[in-house]
Amino acid sequence: MKSSATEIARRLADNAETVCRRYLSKGHREGRYWLVGDARNTPGRSLYVRLAASPDGGAAGKWTDAATGDHGDLLDIIAIAGGHARLSETLEEARRFLSLPQPPRRRDEPGPRREPRTPSGTPEAARRLAAASQSVHGTLVADYLAGRSIGPLQAGDPLRFHPRCYYRPSRKDSPGTRRAWPAMIALVTDLSGAITGVHRTWLDPATIGKAPVACPRRAMGHLLGHGVRFGRAGSVMVAGEGIETILSLRTIMPDLPAIAGLSGAHLAAIRFPPDLRRLYIARDEDSTGAAAESMLTRRAVEAGIETLPLAPMLDDFNSDLHGLGADRLRSHLASQLRDEDAERHLLSG
16 A cells, blocks of 8 residues: 555545644635645634645645635645654654555654544544545445445545444443444534534445444544534525434435534534524424424524424334335425425435
């Protein structure tokens, strides 16, 4: 495996948005760019990083500071963020970020600086796990979602893949339960786009389904008020509990911004974007879903936000999509949406 600076810079460019979320966390995405004040992660909009290659030949991972004229690639960003004096330090950090093996160290070369162990379950631990994961394209995650009839993911969707994600067995797990499985990593973010946590769904390569463990889904970090956000917040959005629920709705309504709260309690507590005027609440057909819908509706009404419920035909919207098909789900949703939202957001069959 190549590990030259050029190859590492290319790998960083392939994961440009995750690099920016880790090292330029005070910025935010706008279109195909990440905007921040400068390379030292100052809030602002002067520095812009290209997140994807453009038709005019602009390469992903390249950045320019409009205020100073400085420019470079993502290795430069990592060097500035870490205050590195040598390229070897920057490459070492980049390899760590990309989960690449470190090259053999010469006996006369000083050892790496040891970073303090990050307590498990913290936002920092969540950010490190996010940084160590990779694109879902061509991975088990894509196969798993396709097996649930969920359509192709969109550029910028907050889902990642980790090939060997640690699993801590619970008391309900049998002795000898594996402690590492492939996993779908969903990024939990606040209203500014900063990562506050992650949600893990462990997967079984043999079945292309959830791993055979007692708790195949777990979240960590700061979740209250936050969620897994799909699309840029707007005046009309949909909120639901599960990731598969939201992705099922986006298979039918790909342009409607959405947020997954990850549980009924957290769905009820999501924070509202300032421009939100109408919120569809995609409830699961159980008592927890009913309670979450009631609480969220009350909070939204108090904030001057119109709410409308979206009820599934079966137990949840992924069961509808997978079991009944996209056409039936589309027709079912059309009767529950405002006419203007149905015309704008429902994908034609």
